[in-house]
Amino acid sequence: xxxxxxxxxxxxxxxxxxxxxxxxxxxxxxxxxTILKALEYVGYRLIRGVGCRAxxxxxxxxxxxxxxDYKLYTGLACQTTVKDGMYLVMIPFVPAKKPVYDIEKLxxxxxxxxxxxxxxxxxxxCNTCTKSCPQEIQVMDAVQEILRGNLEKAAHMVFDxxxxxxxxxxxxxxxxxxxVFQLVRRLYGKYIAKKSKHLEDKLKALEEGAFKxxxxxxxxxxxxxxxxxxxxxxxxx
Amino acid sequence: xxxxxxNELAEKIFMIxxxxxxxxxxxxxxxxxxxxxxxMDLLPNVVIHKIQLGDERVLEAKTPWICAACFxxxxxxPRNLDISKIMEAxxxxxxxxxxxxxxxxxxxxxxxxxxxxxxxxxxxxxx
Amino acid sequence: MKKMRKIMYYPGCTIKTYxxxxxxxxxxVAKALGFELVELPRWNCCGVVYxxxxxxxxxxxxxxxxxxxxxEFSRELGTNDLTTLCSMCYHVLKRVNDYLRxxxxxxxxxxxxxxxxxxxxxxxNVVHYLTILRDDIGFDKISEKVRRRLNGAKVAxxxxxxxxxxxxxxxxxxxxxxxMDELMESLxxxxxxxxxxxxxxxxxxxxxxxEIVKKRAVKIIKAALDRGAEIIATTCPLxxxxxxxxxxxxxxxxxxxxxxxxxxxxxxxxxGLDDSLEKNVLKELKRLIGGEK
Numbered sequence: 001x002x003x004x005x006x007x008x009x010x011x012x013x014x015x016x017x018x019x020x021x022x023x024x025x026x027x028x029x030x031x032x033x034t035i036l037k038a039l040e041y042v043g044y045r046l047i048r049g050v051g052c053r054a055x056x057x058x059x060x061x062x063x064x065x066x067x068x069d070y071k072l073y074t075g076l077a078c079q080t081t082v083k084d085g086m087y088l089v090m091i092p093f094v095p096a097k098k099p100v101y102d103i104e105k106l107x108x109x110x111x112x113x114x115x116x117x118x119x120x121x122x123x124x125x126c127n128t129c130t131k132s133c134p135q136e137i138q139v140m141d142a143v144q145e146i147l148r149g150n151l152e153k154a155a156h157m158v159f160d161x162x163x164x165x166x167x168x169x170x171x172x173x174x175x176x177x178x179x180v181f182q183l184v185r186r187l188y189g190k191y192i193a194k195k196s197k198h199l200e201d202k203l204k205a206l207e208e209g210a211f212k213x214x215x216x217x218x219x220x221x222x223x224x225x226x227x228x229x230x231x232x233x234x235x236x237x
Numbered sequence: 238x239x240x241x242x243x244n245e246l247a248e249k250i251f252m253i254x255x256x257x258x259x260x261x262x263x264x265x266x267x268x269x270x271x272x273x274x275x276x277m278d279l280l281p282n283v284v285i286h287k288i289q290l291g292d293e294r295v296l297e298a299k300t301p302w303i304c305a306a307c308f309x310x311x312x313x314x315p316r317n318l319d320i321s322k323i324m325e326a327x328x329x330x331x332x333x334x335x336x337x338x339x340x341x342x343x344x345x346x347x348x349x350x351x352x353x354x355x356x357x358x359x360x361x362x363x364x
Numbered sequence: 365m366k367k368m369r370k371i372m373y374y375p376g377c378t379i380k381t382y383x384x385x386x387x388x389x390x391x392x393v394a395k396a397l398g399f400e401l402v403e404l405p406r407w408n409c410c411g412v413v414y415x416x417x418x419x420x421x422x423x424x425x426x427x428x429x430x431x432x433x434x435x436e437f438s439r440e441l442g443t444n445d446l447t448t449l450c451s452m453c454y455h456v457l458k459r460v461n462d463y464l465r466x467x468x469x470x471x472x473x474x475x476x477x478x479x480x481x482x483x484x485x486x487x488x489n490v491v492h493y494l495t496i497l498r499d500d501i502g503f504d505k506i507s508e509k510v511r512r513r514l515n516g517a518k519v520a521x522x523x524x525x526x527x528x529x530x531x532x533x534x535x536x537x538x539x540x541x542x543x544m545d546e547l548m549e550s551l552x553x554x555x556x557x558x559x560x561x562x563x564x565x566x567x568x569x570x571x572x573x574x575e576i577v578k579k580r581a582v583k584i585i586k587a588a589l590d591r592g593a594e595i596i597a598t599t600c601p602l603x604x605x606x607x608x609x610x611x612x613x614x615x616x617x618x619x620x621x622x623x624x625x626x627x628x629x630x631x632x633x634x635x636g637l638d639d640s641l642e643k644n645v646l647k648e649l650k651r652l653i654g655g656e657k
Binding site: 123127130147 | 380381407
Binding site: 110111112114115118119121122147148 | 341342344347348349350352355356358359360363
């Protein structure tokens with residue numbers, strides 16, 4: 001009997017489809033897919049604007065709207081599910097030249113950050129950045145904290161920033177928030193945050209050769225010893 | 238309010254500043270009180286006159302950029318004309334074309350300036 | 365114990381950086397006179413200059429957001445009064461507030477744009493610190509609390525532009541304001557009359573045209589010096605910076621230097637609140653005026 005004449009067939013539930021528009025072109029995609037998966041479903045092969053696919057790298061920034069709604073929505077393509085009537089486009093890259101500075105020569109205060117990013121003074125507190133952030137960071141508030149020199153508070157507020165760049169694309173003052181925030185976090189980590197005493201002690205001990213003998217033994221032991229040691233680690237048990 | 242202006246420049250100034258330059262009768266009190274006339278190429282009352290005549294070259298004058306918006310002129314004008322708003326309108330015509338008066342990235346010794354000075358300069362001299 | 369009257373306080377960016385000594389003395393003086401400045405939570409930069417374009421509310425966004433913060437906080441604190449120290453912050457906040465109160469269209473536009481905030485209803489009162497001292501406390505009451513009379517020290521009060529102009533926004537007459545002079549007299553100082561007390565310091569020209577500021581500073585300070593001033597009191601961190609920088613750039617053009625202070629520093633000195641003053645300012649004031657309380 002030919003396979004095509006088999007009587008038993010598995011009934012496929014009819015997939016619910018939604019209509020989306022990618023850069024103006026209409027597509028039908030299964031409901032429940034993320035925007036990223038939907039793009040690949042309809043045949044796009046992404047070589048830019050895709051990365052970890054887990055909401056962490058900030059590569060897949062997407063902007064979208066719905067019919068009869070003036071609001072502009074933003075999100076990460078790998079984290080946002082498609083909805084019927086979505087008009088979307090991906091922003092795979094946000095132009096922003098990285099400023100060059102020597103962190104050793106900087107002071108952790110407002111004047112330093114403003115001298116490297118003077119466009120911060122153009123902020124009109126319109127809050128468009130906060131509304132655009134897919135990580136729900138209070139972006140405008142962080143910028144304001146930086147303007148008044150509370151770098152520690154600002155550094156903590158922007159910890160979740162993944163540098164997707166949506167805020168910077170929409171900012172009327174042309175601030176590049178993620179570069180500013182990176183500088184602030186660096187200044188905080190280097191100059192303001194409490195130093196870890198045990199780290200410094202351990203590093204000192206290392207430099208003074210406390211582990212030299214053990215390390216030398218390990219380095220010259222050979223692959224069979226390494227394999228045995230690796231497999232008998234505590235974590236494997 | 239619908240006001241018909243004899244020339245395009247006066248109309249544009251009216252749209253942005255809400256001020257009717259034809260109220261000015263050239264008494265010169267604004268120029269007399271302005272603290273910055275030493276550094277200007279055209280006196281404030283001459284600027285108003287040029288707008289009345291529709292002379293677009295006034296947009297290339299230094300005067301609106303030297304104006305510090307101190308409001309001395311507006312406080313003293315006998316016709317209640319807000320000259321500082323007219324100066325702002327002249328600045329806005331250029332700024333709204335995307336032409337900034339200062340380049341923030343090219344400022345010298347910016348770390349010495351207090352925030353208040355930089356924010357004020359950004360507002361007035363960049364678009 | 366009598367409950368201290370609380371009033372909402374808007375600091376402004378520069379007071380938190382360049383003008384910290386202004387805030388420190390203002391808070392201490394307030395406490396000594398029976399009122400407490402409570403800082404507005406989550407405030408943002410006021411924008412420094414009032415948006416002069418009638419066709420655009422863009423530059424009104426930042427000050428309006430602060431007024432909304434004040435509105436939210438007013439329900440917690442039980443007062444509608446918002447005070448500030450910096451002349452420019454005062455000017456912007458007061459002027460925007462007055463504009464929104466008389467322009468329902470503009471208010472609606474801004475409320476619609478700031479859909480992430482509650483609507484501003486226009487109920488906040490913006491009042492400058494000096495006005496509180498004159499109208500709520502009274503200069504004679506302050507005079508009674510003085511522990512160190514200023515010994516006829518010659519103080520030139522520099523008002524600048526934003527505190528007194530335009531007429532509708534200003535806290536005193538734009539041509540001949542006397543509020544600070546009267547305060548200084550009540551502390552025992554001699555308020556010097558000089559022609560340029562409301563003449564612009566040059567404002568933002570310090571950023572790109574320093575020469576203009578130098579010339580302004582020389583003109584203003586020289587007029588004060590010619591009439592014997594030893595101290596110049598100011599209400600604005602930008603005026604303070606410009607006059608200080610102008611004096612530095614002028615060098616020998618001015619026959620002697622003058623001490624530039626914020627009016628709250630003189631108040632703190634007169635009320636004996638030495639802990640709130642910066643060490644070198646305290647030293648200079650003691651040298652010029654005398655040290656005993």
